[in-house]
Amino acid sequence: MGRLYEKTKKVFALQTSTQIYDNNQLILSKCRRIYEYNDIYLKADAGSVIVEIWGSDLSIDDFANEGIAVYGKIDSVSFTENNKREDK
């Protein structure tokens, strides 16, 4: 069931994509919720993964779609599997 779900997401391009430009811009194609946000740290629910961004002088643009653009000096990005979906 899990494999079928993954394949369906792939076929219909439902996966979350992350684009990083140098170390000063990151675009998340999907962002359901921002858990924590300040000028050095951002934690967001990106669907199947939780994205954590560390840096300085972080700011975000939200174009009223699903995604967000994060600007500033990005030091690190980490992805953690989102267990919420599995819990459900």
Next chain:
Amino acid sequence: MGVRRVVSFRARGNKLMGFVNAIRHSDIICFSQKYSMEEYTGKIYISDLERLKLLAENMKIDLFVEEYQGKMFTVLKYKARYGLLIGFIFMVAFVFVMSNIVVKIEINGNENIKDDEILYVLSEIGIEKGTFIPSLDIENCELKMKTRLGNASWAAIRTQGGRVIVDIHEGIPVPRTVHNNIPCNIVSERDAIVTDAQVMQGTLKIERGYSVGKGDLLVSGVVENGAGNYMIVHALADITGEYMEKETFVQYFESSQKEYEEKVQKRSLEFFGFRIPLGFEKKYSKSADYKETTDYFSVLGIEIPIGLVVSEYTDYEMKNITYTLTEAEEEIQKKISIYEKNFYSDKEIIKKDVKKNEYEDRVEYEVTYTIRGKIGVEKELFISKN
């Protein structure tokens, strides 16, 4: 700074992260968002401000509007300045007029046909200052113009903005002389007695002292070469003859003449074909000779349909002049002198018989001239094929 109106805001409160997500889940477009020191800042379009305020109120967030940005704010500042609005409307109207109404007519290429004549024909076919250009059928106008201007071999009309440019090609008059290669005779132009003949080419058909009538053959273009063969050539000869011409000169004892007063100048401003007088208008009840010149202003080398018209009036009165017999004869002598200068300057006056006739109201001089001059003219020689 962009064109759209953008508002910078600052938000403070207990549930700030909830407010951030609430904005994200609403349709509000929010950019340059920052969250620092328990304060959330961002920028939104002004159309979303009311929704943002409502959202902040529901979530008990303190919202502060910091700054208004965008060129539209600058523009809207001037919305109550009616002068600017009128100026803008005037500019649009100006551009419209300059592009669609005939404001100036330029005529090129005419030498013998007068500008006035062309302008008259143009006005007859519907092209004049103030005409709506899109309504003109230029091709049809060109055809009509060529027909009405007899001397024009070609006429082209084009428009450039509010200018109508008319290019004229005048017809080349056909020369009176026969081309050097074409066989021709030389015939007499008038009744005369031949006094001299110098033939360069052709066969002389008359002798000195011969009396010839108008159209008589003087030199033939058919030449015999001595061996019984005939050649057709272009006859070349100078035939001089003596002939008489009569002219009558009249001077009335009572005649009227223009007596001019001082020249008066009047200036007016031409504005898209309309004239605004500069200074007080003086009414001209008397007859006057009139002349005017227009100098159009130019912007960046392009003439605009605004200019200064200088009109010159020279008033005159017709005055009756009474001549005595001596004065009338003096006037006739002047006329005779002008006539001779005009018509006989390249000829020799051999004899001049003057017969004076005096009437109650006038004096007449009947002058009979005996002239020596060239009498031969070329006439094409046509040969039958048979």
